[in-house]
Amino acid sequence: MHSRSFANLDELNAFYLMQVRTSLSYAKNKSPFYKKFFQDHKIDVEQINSMQDFEKIPCTEKKHLSENELQFLCVSNKEIADWCTTSGTSGKPVSFGLSKSDIARLAKNEARSLIKMDCNSETTVQLMVTLDKRFMAGLAYYLGIKEIGASCIRVGSGSPGLQLDSIQRFKPEIIIAVPSFLLKVIQYADKHNIDYRNSSVKKILCIGEPIRNENLELNSLGSRILSAWPELKLFSTYASTEMSTAITECASGQGGHIPPELVYIEVLDKNNKPQKEGIPGEVCFTTFGVEAMPLIRYKTGDIAIMNRKQCSCGSWNSRLSPILGRKKNMLKFKGTTIFPESIFDALNSIEEIQSYQVELSNNEVDLDHVIIYMVTKNNSNNLDQIKESLSAALRVSPQIECISTEEMQKRKFPDGSRKPIKLIDQRKSLSL
Numbered sequence: 001m002h003s004r005s006f007a008n009l010d011e012l013n014a015f016y017l018m019q020v021r022t023s024l025s026y027a028k029n030k031s032p033f034y035k036k037f038f039q040d041h042k043i044d045v046e047q048i049n050s051m052q053d054f055e056k057i058p059c060t061e062k063k064h065l066s067e068n069e070l071q072f073l074c075v076s077n078k079e080i081a082d083w084c085t086t087s088g089t090s091g092k093p094v095s096f097g098l099s100k101s102d103i104a105r106l107a108k109n110e111a112r113s114l115i116k117m118d119c120n121s122e123t124t125v126q127l128m129v130t131l132d133k134r135f136m137a138g139l140a141y142y143l144g145i146k147e148i149g150a151s152c153i154r155v156g157s158g159s160p161g162l163q164l165d166s167i168q169r170f171k172p173e174i175i176i177a178v179p180s181f182l183l184k185v186i187q188y189a190d191k192h193n194i195d196y197r198n199s200s201v202k203k204i205l206c207i208g209e210p211i212r213n214e215n216l217e218l219n220s221l222g223s224r225i226l227s228a229w230p231e232l233k234l235f236s237t238y239a240s241t242e243m244s245t246a247i248t249e250c251a252s253g254q255g256g257h258i259p260p261e262l263v264y265i266e267v268l269d270k271n272n273k274p275q276k277e278g279i280p281g282e283v284c285f286t287t288f289g290v291e292a293m294p295l296i297r298y299k300t301g302d303i304a305i306m307n308r309k310q311c312s313c314g315s316w317n318s319r320l321s322p323i324l325g326r327k328k329n330m331l332k333f334k335g336t337t338i339f340p341e342s343i344f345d346a347l348n349s350i351e352e353i354q355s356y357q358v359e360l361s362n363n364e365v366d367l368d369h370v371i372i373y374m375v376t377k378n379n380s381n382n383l384d385q386i387k388e389s390l391s392a393a394l395r396v397s398p399q400i401e402c403i404s405t406e407e408m409q410k411r412k413f414p415d416g417s418r419k420p421i422k423l424i425d426q427r428k429s430l431s432l
């Protein structure tokens with residue numbers, strides 16, 4: 001279950017070429033979408049003899065997937081063992097079919113992530129992620145835990161009291177959780193005088209939100225968790241339903257290690273060319289070994305930095321930085337280019353803010369406008385200090401609206417949404 005290791009970059013690139021050629025051939029023969037896509041773009045997959053050749057293939061985008069969902073299937077409906085659906089936080093949700101082989105691949109992938117945390121058959125893992133509502137992450141981590149032979153406490157999302165009760169009763173060493181929810185668990189424990197710091201928990205696998213910045217240092221969210229619970233070791237990971245792969249950092253915390261057996265990651269500039277190393281670009285991936293719905297050069301809209309230097313752990317596998325933002329959500333606000341993630345980080349650093357939602361819109365002259373809805377602890381009216389803190393962190397001053405807890409609940413979880421919606425983008429035109 002360990003990722004394959006390579007002696008140098010040349011050896012790694014030779015392996016990638018073999019993998020992409022296999023994926024191209026499979027997609028051409030099995031995927032109705034890619035068969036037509038390659039024909040329309042006059043691509044002969046047999047003539048892809050280098051990674052430079054491969055990087056000339058046009059990218060697949062979200063619109064291709066949402067408009068031609070079932071055309072990506074390479075197996076019959078009867079061969080689908082499980083259906084998962086994307087969260088839809090960046091557009092229309094898309095459903096993904098997984099074959100029995102894909103489920104086995106998913107299990108091995110997440111087992112690799114947990115092994116980076118020294119998880120083994122003697123470990124107990126508490127899963128603070130839902131397994132229902134066609135959500136892939138909870139299923140994937142549960143399968144990974146079972147692949148290793150570890151014990152699993154399936155608490156799911158929500159219910160801080162039950163989470164803490166489970167920690168006390170079953171004594172897990174590892175927790176898998178969304179970091180902002182972990183903060184709520186900590187706040188609940190502090191309010192009810194529950195001693196979590198002397199518990200069995202030693203490591204947290206943080207999913208769904210970055211806990212580090214582009215310099216690989218802890219951001220405000222990660223810092224707040226460790227400030228409250230310094231005995232922990234935090235591990236960051238990046239994944240998506242479309243990719244069916246997790247990119248998890250090792251104990252060195254120097255970026256997520258890309259498993260070369262499962263996926264090829266590129267970071268692209270605005271012309272869809274490989275970005276220079278160390279410069280942010282759009283994450284684009286090609287899956288390996290996916291049977292039901294493989295993707296070739298699929299652009300995610302996520303912005304990150306590639307690192308191909310050897311990790312201090314000794315691995316030459318390429319590494320990906322934390323996600324810095326989403327391309328479509330980038331905005332120009334009062335002359336400053338900013339990603340919503342920077343706003344989230346600034347808000348997470350202010351302990352007086354209990355909950356928030358960021359809304360982007362156009363003002364009367366079609367410039368980007370930002371409103372932050374927030375719930376403050378104990379209905380604090382100390383808005384001047386909050387505004388000052390935000391202004392210092394962002395260099396601009398967004399509009400702030402304080403609302404009730406009930407109103408925030410309705411805003412963040414409309415129509416039974418399974419994920420809290422932290423960002424609403426109502427702009428007519430996007431600043432790309």
